[in-house]
Amino acid sequence: MGPLLIFAMFVVSLALQGSVLALVGTSGVHPDILLVLVVVLGLLSDTKHGALAGLAAGLLQDVMFGSPLGFFAFINMLTGALAGMLADEVNKDFMPAPVMLVAFFTVFSGLLAFMLTRFYSIPQPHSFVEYMQQVSLPRVAMHVIFTGLVYPCLYRMQKRRLLFSDTESAD
């Protein structure tokens, strides 16, 4: 049930991201709730599950929105894996910890995405500093709010083993 539920969450998140959430935000910057889910799922599981969740989410995003196959898969897989590595280090009951990590991984994934656009020779209208100032930082604020909303739900779900049943990390 866990993988299906997670997949459904990814599909709904992507559908929301491409529709309703396009209305949210300013200056063309919208929240990337899929990334938030990947980070939170990584923190609630372990490296392996975090990486797999990130890979699945990224591939789905690549397929659904026509980005080079592997672009978001790379970013989200690495992000999910790193978040999973920190799973044992984070006090999951202490809400600010996942919120701060989501903020950190938002900047991190932004950095990765910027580097990958160079790697794939995808034209970018922003310089790195501009990208960080105009895109990444506003997105951090949105993600912090969104994490505050979804983390408690996902945490409760994981406590009931609805998401990952065989994680290596301690709950």
Place this chain on the structure above:
Amino acid sequence: MPVPPVRTRKKTISLLLFLVLLLGIGQLTAGRQNITVVEEVLLTVVAPVQGVFQRLTRSVESMFATVKNYQMLLEENARLNEQLAAALTLEARLAEVRRENDRLRLMLGFQERSQYDLIAAEVVARDPSDWFHTITINKGSLHGVERNMAVVTSEGLVGNVLTVSPLSAQVLLLTDPGRGVSALVQRSREPGEVSRGIVDNDPGRPGYLQIDRLPRDANIQPGDTVISSGLGGIFPKGLVIGYVLEVQDDDSGILTVARLRPATNFNRLEEVFVVIPSPPPEEIYKGGF
């Protein structure tokens, strides 16, 4: 430095290899035009979900647009109401100015036609009580107004100046019960005396005047014009006083009286003329306060 367990190392190496593989796949598929069967299946599965959210988005957008439009409509409505109020005020002012213009044109024509020297004046006050039928005009002794000068409009006789101050004057109206004006019927030149005005407070109905001391067989009939006779010295001869409404015998049955409709609407006096007489005026006011 502690050495990571073999299992962890394997995982890390796998992860890195997978990431490199993803980069390679991305590099290879960056310019592709076709999608694979797996992607096609995935998109087919996901498309309905996207459709649902797209409809949801449209609904939300529509709702926001409605709210925005409602706000705009409210603002537009308020703005239009303000404009309407301003336009109505302007229209009222315009109508007022037009009426004033008509009156002034009439008065100007009258002033030019008149055989008398006239001082134009505006009515600035009216005695609100029923006891004294007076008005106050904005011309006084500094303008050449003197006591007992006749006051007229283009329609007819109004009254005479009762008291004068430097910048204003009080005018006793014809409708005051205490005054009398020597008059005659314009058609038949029948002499008599216009007296005892009857004032109605209804602004739609002007007060009435009465001409009495007419002989029983006086040549007077409804519709006749009654003018000032010039006797007495205050009112120059030929000023229209009113029009005969009805003729009847007086209480004694010896003389005839006639009810007149005043030529001037005393309830709507706004601009008047003070007549400057050729000879010095004499005081004949019989009533007084």
